[in-house]
Amino acid sequence: MTTLSLAIGRPTLADRIFARGIIMDVVLVAAGAALTAIAAQVVVPLWPVPITGQTLAVLLVGSSLGALRGTLSMLLYAVLGIAGLPVFSEASSGMSIILGPTGGYIIGFVFAAAFTGWIAQRSWDRKILRSILGFLGGTVVTFAIGLPWLSFTLGLNLEQTLNAGLYPFIIGGIVKMVIAASVMTLGWRFFEREDQRRAAGELRD
Numbered sequence: 001m002t003t004l005s006l007a008i009g010r011p012t013l014a015d016r017i018f019a020r021g022i023i024m025d026v027v028l029v030a031a032g033a034a035l036t037a038i039a040a041q042v043v044v045p046l047w048p049v050p051i052t053g054q055t056l057a058v059l060l061v062g063s064s065l066g067a068l069r070g071t072l073s074m075l076l077y078a079v080l081g082i083a084g085l086p087v088f089s090e091a092s093s094g095m096s097i098i099l100g101p102t103g104g105y106i107i108g109f110v111f112a113a114a115f116t117g118w119i120a121q122r123s124w125d126r127k128i129l130r131s132i133l134g135f136l137g138g139t140v141v142t143f144a145i146g147l148p149w150l151s152f153t154l155g156l157n158l159e160q161t162l163n164a165g166l167y168p169f170i171i172g173g174i175v176k177m178v179i180a181a182s183v184m185t186l187g188w189r190f191f192e193r194e195d196q197r198r199a200a201g202e203l204r205d
Protein backbone atom coordinates (compact mmCIF):
# COMPACT_ATOMS: atom_id res chain seq x y z
CA MET A 1 0.00 0.00 0.00
CA THR A 2 1.36 3.43 -0.99
CA THR A 3 1.64 5.94 1.83
CA LEU A 4 0.14 9.34 0.99
CA SER A 5 2.93 11.91 1.05
CA LEU A 6 3.92 15.30 -0.28
CA ALA A 7 7.39 13.88 -0.88
CA ILE A 8 7.87 12.83 -4.47
CA GLY A 9 10.91 11.48 -6.24
CA ARG A 10 14.09 10.18 -4.70
CA PRO A 11 14.51 10.17 -0.91
CA THR A 12 16.15 13.12 0.79
CA LEU A 13 18.05 13.24 4.06
CA ALA A 14 14.80 13.93 5.94
CA ASP A 15 13.39 10.71 4.50
CA ARG A 16 16.26 8.76 6.06
CA ILE A 17 15.32 10.13 9.46
CA PHE A 18 11.52 10.20 9.26
CA ALA A 19 9.08 7.88 7.50
CA ARG A 20 7.25 9.51 4.62
CA GLY A 21 3.65 10.41 5.33
CA ILE A 22 1.35 13.39 4.97
CA ILE A 23 1.39 14.24 8.69
CA MET A 24 5.18 14.10 8.87
CA ASP A 25 5.40 16.15 5.68
CA VAL A 26 3.28 18.90 7.24
CA VAL A 27 5.47 18.84 10.35
CA LEU A 28 8.65 19.07 8.28
CA VAL A 29 7.29 21.90 6.14
CA ALA A 30 6.35 23.84 9.29
CA ALA A 31 9.72 23.05 10.88
CA GLY A 32 11.52 24.37 7.82
CA ALA A 33 9.58 27.63 7.98
CA ALA A 34 10.31 27.88 11.72
CA LEU A 35 14.03 27.30 11.16
CA THR A 36 14.09 30.06 8.56
CA ALA A 37 12.24 32.41 10.91
CA ILE A 38 14.75 31.74 13.67
CA ALA A 39 17.70 32.16 11.31
CA ALA A 40 16.22 35.48 10.15
CA GLN A 41 16.79 36.87 13.64
CA VAL A 42 20.55 36.30 13.34
CA VAL A 43 21.23 39.72 11.88
CA VAL A 44 24.14 41.96 11.01
CA PRO A 45 22.31 45.25 10.38
CA LEU A 46 23.02 46.80 7.00
CA TRP A 47 20.93 49.06 4.82
CA PRO A 48 19.06 48.34 2.65
CA VAL A 49 19.67 44.58 2.97
CA PRO A 50 20.84 43.11 6.30
CA ILE A 51 23.07 40.06 6.56
CA THR A 52 21.05 37.23 8.13
CA GLY A 53 21.10 33.49 8.62
CA GLN A 54 18.10 33.02 6.33
CA THR A 55 20.04 31.90 3.29
CA LEU A 56 21.76 29.13 5.26
CA ALA A 57 18.37 27.92 6.49
CA VAL A 58 16.97 27.97 2.96
CA LEU A 59 19.82 25.80 1.66
CA LEU A 60 19.36 23.29 4.48
CA VAL A 61 15.58 23.20 4.23
CA GLY A 62 15.53 22.77 0.47
CA SER A 63 18.17 20.07 0.35
CA SER A 64 16.88 18.11 3.32
CA LEU A 65 13.18 18.21 2.40
CA GLY A 66 13.36 18.05 -1.39
CA ALA A 67 11.88 20.26 -4.06
CA LEU A 68 8.17 20.18 -3.22
CA ARG A 69 8.33 20.23 0.56
CA GLY A 70 11.16 22.78 0.51
CA THR A 71 9.14 25.05 -1.75
CA LEU A 72 6.05 24.71 0.44
CA SER A 73 8.14 25.47 3.53
CA MET A 74 9.42 28.74 2.07
CA LEU A 75 5.95 29.65 0.82
CA LEU A 76 4.62 29.08 4.34
CA TYR A 77 7.42 31.25 5.75
CA ALA A 78 6.51 34.09 3.36
CA VAL A 79 2.77 33.78 4.03
CA LEU A 80 3.26 33.81 7.80
CA GLY A 81 5.33 36.97 7.50
CA ILE A 82 2.81 38.66 5.25
CA ALA A 83 0.05 37.69 7.68
CA GLY A 84 1.80 39.58 10.46
CA LEU A 85 3.93 37.07 12.33
CA PRO A 86 7.37 38.54 13.12
CA VAL A 87 9.31 35.96 11.09
CA PHE A 88 11.25 38.24 8.77
CA SER A 89 14.60 39.75 9.75
CA GLU A 90 14.67 41.75 12.97
CA ALA A 91 11.20 40.40 13.84
CA SER A 92 9.56 42.37 11.03
CA SER A 93 6.44 41.35 9.15
CA GLY A 94 3.79 42.52 6.74
CA MET A 95 3.27 42.96 3.03
CA SER A 96 5.41 46.10 3.17
CA ILE A 97 8.48 43.89 3.62
CA ILE A 98 7.66 41.90 0.48
CA LEU A 99 7.06 45.10 -1.46
CA GLY A 100 10.20 46.69 -0.03
CA PRO A 101 13.88 46.36 -0.97
CA THR A 102 14.34 42.91 0.58
CA GLY A 103 11.14 41.37 -0.77
CA GLY A 104 12.84 39.91 -3.82
CA TYR A 105 15.17 37.88 -1.65
CA ILE A 106 12.24 36.37 0.25
CA ILE A 107 10.58 35.40 -3.02
CA GLY A 108 13.94 34.10 -4.18
CA PHE A 109 14.03 31.77 -1.16
CA VAL A 110 11.06 29.87 -2.59
CA PHE A 111 12.81 29.20 -5.87
CA ALA A 112 16.16 28.54 -4.21
CA ALA A 113 14.59 25.88 -1.98
CA ALA A 114 12.97 24.32 -5.05
CA PHE A 115 16.30 24.23 -6.87
CA THR A 116 18.39 22.88 -3.99
CA GLY A 117 15.69 20.30 -3.25
CA TRP A 118 15.66 19.23 -6.89
CA ILE A 119 19.41 18.71 -7.04
CA ALA A 120 19.42 16.98 -3.64
CA GLN A 121 16.97 14.46 -5.04
CA ARG A 122 19.61 13.76 -7.67
CA SER A 123 22.18 13.02 -4.94
CA TRP A 124 24.15 16.25 -5.32
CA ASP A 125 24.09 16.74 -1.56
CA ARG A 126 26.02 13.55 -0.78
CA LYS A 127 29.51 14.69 -1.80
CA ILE A 128 31.06 17.89 -0.53
CA LEU A 129 32.16 19.47 -3.83
CA ARG A 130 28.94 18.75 -5.70
CA SER A 131 26.98 19.90 -2.67
CA ILE A 132 28.82 23.23 -2.60
CA LEU A 133 28.24 23.67 -6.34
CA GLY A 134 24.56 22.91 -5.89
CA PHE A 135 24.25 25.38 -3.04
CA LEU A 136 26.06 27.95 -5.14
CA GLY A 137 23.32 27.49 -7.72
CA GLY A 138 20.65 27.94 -5.07
CA THR A 139 22.32 31.10 -3.82
CA VAL A 140 22.53 32.46 -7.35
CA VAL A 141 18.78 31.86 -7.74
CA THR A 142 18.08 33.95 -4.63
CA PHE A 143 20.19 36.86 -5.84
CA ALA A 144 18.89 36.61 -9.40
CA ILE A 145 15.47 37.54 -8.04
CA GLY A 146 16.56 39.72 -5.12
CA LEU A 147 18.87 42.08 -6.99
CA PRO A 148 16.46 43.24 -9.72
CA TRP A 149 13.78 43.73 -7.06
CA LEU A 150 16.18 45.78 -4.95
CA SER A 151 17.14 47.88 -7.96
CA PHE A 152 13.52 48.52 -8.91
CA THR A 153 12.25 49.42 -5.43
CA LEU A 154 15.09 51.86 -4.71
CA GLY A 155 15.76 53.10 -8.24
CA LEU A 156 19.40 51.99 -8.16
CA ASN A 157 21.73 51.59 -11.11
CA LEU A 158 23.71 48.40 -11.64
CA GLU A 159 26.77 49.47 -9.65
CA GLN A 160 24.67 50.72 -6.74
CA THR A 161 22.63 47.52 -6.76
CA LEU A 162 25.69 45.29 -6.62
CA ASN A 163 27.28 47.40 -3.88
CA ALA A 164 24.11 47.30 -1.78
CA GLY A 165 22.76 43.83 -2.51
CA LEU A 166 25.58 41.51 -3.56
CA TYR A 167 29.15 42.41 -2.63
CA PRO A 168 28.61 42.56 1.17
CA PHE A 169 27.20 39.01 1.08
CA ILE A 170 29.83 37.15 -0.95
CA ILE A 171 32.12 36.02 1.89
CA GLY A 172 29.22 35.13 4.17
CA GLY A 173 27.52 33.32 1.33
CA ILE A 174 30.57 31.16 0.74
CA VAL A 175 30.77 30.33 4.45
CA LYS A 176 27.07 29.40 4.50
CA MET A 177 27.45 27.16 1.46
CA VAL A 178 30.36 25.31 3.05
CA ILE A 179 28.45 24.91 6.33
CA ALA A 180 25.32 23.63 4.57
CA ALA A 181 27.36 21.26 2.39
CA SER A 182 29.21 19.93 5.42
CA VAL A 183 25.99 19.31 7.35
CA MET A 184 24.36 17.48 4.46
CA THR A 185 27.34 15.34 3.48
CA LEU A 186 28.07 14.39 7.09
CA GLY A 187 24.44 13.43 7.54
CA TRP A 188 24.52 11.16 4.50
CA ARG A 189 27.87 9.70 5.55
CA PHE A 190 26.40 8.74 8.91
CA PHE A 191 23.53 6.84 7.28
CA GLU A 192 25.85 5.20 4.75
CA ARG A 193 27.96 3.87 7.61
CA GLU A 194 24.83 2.65 9.36
CA ASP A 195 23.78 0.83 6.19
CA GLN A 196 27.21 -0.77 5.88
CA ARG A 197 27.17 -1.80 9.54
CA ARG A 198 23.69 -3.29 9.16
CA ALA A 199 24.68 -5.16 5.99
CA ALA A 200 27.79 -6.56 7.69
CA GLY A 201 25.67 -7.72 10.64
CA GLU A 202 23.24 -9.46 8.31
CA LEU A 203 26.10 -11.28 6.59
CA ARG A 204 27.44 -12.50 9.93
CA ASP A 205 23.98 -13.76 10.87
